[in-house]
Amino acid sequence: MxxxxxxxxxxxxxxxxxxxxxxxxxxxxxxxxxxxxxxxxxxxxxxxxxxxxxxxxxxxxxxxxxxxxxxxxxxxxxxxxxxxxxxxxxxxxxxxxxxxxxxxxxxxxxxxxxxSSTSCGSVYFCGMIPPPDMPVEALPNEKSRSPMYSNSSDSNDSKNKTNGSPRHRVHSKKQSSDMSRYIKNELSELAKSKSLLDRDTEPLKVRMIRAHICSIVVAYSYFVCVYRVTEWNTYVLLWKSPRTRTYVTHIAVNTKISATVAERFVAVAFQDDTIGLWHIDDEGKTEKKGETLLYECLNR
The missing domain is CATH 3.30.710.10 (Potassium Channel Kv1.1; Chain A)
Known part of the structure; x- marks a missing residue:
């Protein structure tokens, strides 16, 4: 019991x-x-x-x-x-x-x-960036090249004229040791060309977003917008690039803040392997620092 x-x-x-x-x-x-x-x-x-x-x-x-x-x-x-x-x-x-x-x-x-908790804080709605108007102005077609590359190009042109032979594609002048690099570039070009139709049909689709400190860069198919984040979590459009001659493949931004103003450098890589660099201040004043032409495809 x-x-x-x-x-x-x-x-x-x-x-x-x-x-x-x-x-x-x-x-x-x-x-x-x-x-x-x-x-x-x-x-x-x-x-x-x-x-x-x-x-x-x-x-x-x-x-x-x-x-x-x-x-x-x-x-x-x-x-x-x-x-x-x-x-x-x-x-x-x-x-x-x-x-x-x-x-x-x-x-x-x-x-x-x-x-049910996170150590880095909860996600909450902060704000929304409205889509911009489509730019109509195009960037100039001339390409600024670095001095070292320009000298090499001029030397090759003069050599072709002296020998009386037509100018060949730059890739064909590479040595056999660079053949793998050439194939890689060609495959990258082919992949990019396949996505060209999608980019043309959706020009206002956001392709990339990069942010640094108080700057946000939004890349569309054929133009780039730079925004400044204010203390009230609003977004001020500082600069909208003209419509580019080819679509944007990569973007990067670096912001420097001083005691009075903030300045930012924006780098934009295009489908034709050119990279442009712009300087933008808090007032929206923009200065193009230069443009470089590369023959190595950017994959990152």
Whole structure:
């Protein structure tokens, strides 16, 4: 015949188990000593071992002045070692687990709380940049080249004129050691040409976004927009490039802030392997620093 577990009959010996009647907030729960005491150094081990004074009701059940709905979930965890919130908040159950000193349950609930939080802050709607008008002005067709490349090109032109032979493509002049580079460039050109139709049909589709400090650069198919982020999380359009002769493939921005103003340098790479560099201040004043022609395709 089972005996009710009292403060004097509690034992940690294997096989010693007794029925325990608990009155939690006016609701009676019946369980066993082993169910309540498998977690060491908890509220229940102290209560059943006599280290903590207990209060009993008229029926002899140990009275615990806690919420019975939350205790039902606690007791279910002690029985099954599974967590069933039963509509409770994680924070509410964790608060009760801390009161009863249930260390394994506290650790599990802490992990659940970390899953719903982030160490870098929550994502919230800050603002929206409206689409700009399509520019109609085109950039000039002449290409500015670096001095070193221009000298090499002029030398090759004069050599062709001296020999009386027609000018060949630059790739055909490369040595056999550069053949792999040539093939790579040709494959890259082929991939770019396949996406040309999509870029033409969706000229206002955003292709790339780059940001640095208080500057945001948005690249469309054939033009680039530079925005400044204000203290009120609004976006001021500083500069919109004219329509380019070929579509944009890469963009980069670097912002420098002084005591009075902020200036930014924007680099734009185009399909024809040219790279343009612009300087833009907070007032929207733009100065083109130069343009360089490369014969190596940019893949990053």
């Amino acid at each position: 089972a005996q009710p577990c009292s403060s004097t009959s509690f034992s940690n010996e294997p096989g010693s188990d007794y029925i325990v009647n608990l009155n939690v907030g006016g609701r009676i729960f019946a369980t066993s000593c082993n169910t309540l005491s498998w977690i060491p150094d908890s509220f229940f081990t102290s209560l059943l071992s006599g280290r903590m004074n207990s209060v009993r009701d008229v029926s002899g059940a140990i009275f615990i002045d806690r919420d019975p709905d939350v205790f039902r979930v606690i007791l279910n965890y002690l029985r099954t070692k599974q967590v069933d919130l039963g509509g409770l908040k994680v924070s509410t159950l964790k608060h009760e687990a801390l009161f009863f000193g249930l260390t394994p349950l506290i650790r599990r609930l802490t992990l659940c709380e970390e899953l």
